[in-house]
Amino acid sequence: MDITITKQDNITILAMNGRLDSITSADLENEINREIESGNRRVLLNFSSVSYISSGGMRVLLATAKKLRTEGDRFGLCCLTADVHKVLKLAGFTSIFSIYSSEGEAVVGWQ
Numbered sequence: 001m002d003i004t005i006t007k008q009d010n011i012t013i014l015a016m017n018g019r020l021d022s023i024t025s026a027d028l029e030n031e032i033n034r035e036i037e038s039g040n041r042r043v044l045l046n047f048s049s050v051s052y053i054s055s056g057g058m059r060v061l062l063a064t065a066k067k068l069r070t071e072g073d074r075f076g077l078c079c080l081t082a083d084v085h086k087v088l089k090l091a092g093f094t095s096i097f098s099i100y101s102s103e104g105e106a107v108v109g110w111q
Helices: 025-037 055-067 082-090 103-109
Strands: 002-008 011-020 042-053 074-078 098-100
Touching (some): 011 025, 011 103, 025 042, 025 055, 042 082, 055 074, 074 103, 098 103
Parallel strands (some): 011 042, 042 074
Antiparallel strands (some): 002 011
């Protein structure tokens, strides 16, 4: 999995490319933790190029949500592919996380 990190309006956007499974989820978690430890507490994950998410990937999402709970923190997902959306919906995660159709929608919503 490739992870590209960009910043927009004090929001850290991590765009992933590939499969988010038990092997690659550690890479994503490390990148997220590095951003949080650097003081970047507004994190958006772009799933537009993610074809698959496993329970390991969902664990990373839950762990991140628990870390970003203080006032002013933001955590969200955007651009979910149909397959990823289906898995998250079946797991009941669509009611837990803020999900946006695009990066722009999240950025505007977090202003």
